[in-house]
Amino acid sequence: xxxxxxxxxxxxxxxxxxxxxxxxxxxxxxxxxxxxxxxxxxxxxxxxxxxxxxxxxxxxxxxxxxxxxxxxxxxxxxxxxxxxxxxxxxxxxxxxxxxxxxxxxxxxxxxxxxxxxxxxxxxxxxxxxxxxxxxxxxxxxxxxx
Numbered sequence: 001x002x003x004x005x006x007x008x009x010x011x012x013x014x015x016x017x018x019x020x021x022x023x024x025x026x027x028x029x030x031x032x033x034x035x036x037x038x039x040x041x042x043x044x045x046x047x048x049x050x051x052x053x054x055x056x057x058x059x060x061x062x063x064x065x066x067x068x069x070x071x072x073x074x075x076x077x078x079x080x081x082x083x084x085x086x087x088x089x090x091x092x093x094x095x096x097x098x099x100x101x102x103x104x105x106x107x108x109x110x111x112x113x114x115x116x117x118x119x120x121x122x123x124x125x126x127x128x129x130x131x132x133x134x135x136x137x138x139x140x141x142x143x144x145x
Contacts (some may be wrong), residue, residue: 044119054096055094058094059088059139060124062081074113075110078102081102126140
């Protein structure tokens with residue numbers, strides 16, 4: 001497998017963590033960077049069918065213009081969705097039961113929530129890439145329906 005060289009900037013906390021559980025910081029970064037795409041795909045697969053079309057559209061809606069931050073990974077989904085429902089009445093817009101969606105999200109693990117945050121936020125970033133402009137909303141939703 002061809003390897004690509006990269007030099008990510010990481011926090012001091014992460015810099016201390018990796019050599020505590022891996023042979024080196026670099027070994028830890030390589031492992032987690034290469035393992036994450038598969039873990040992400042498996043997590044989305046496990047969540048497939050857990051949410052309705054409207055619930056997923058609401059998630060995508062609330063992550064428009066949201067910046068993901070590593071320190072808040074897995075902790076933004078519930079806040080964004082609850083605020084979107086309470087403040088912007090997005091449950092009415094997407095014709096869903098807001099309380100039921102909040103309950104579903106409360107039952108997720110932090111990793112599942114983080115993957116859904118990346119998925120919902122990722123829709124907006126993918127639209128900015130020239131090779132997939134105009135990607136069908138339904139194609140994106142199909143990953144979880």
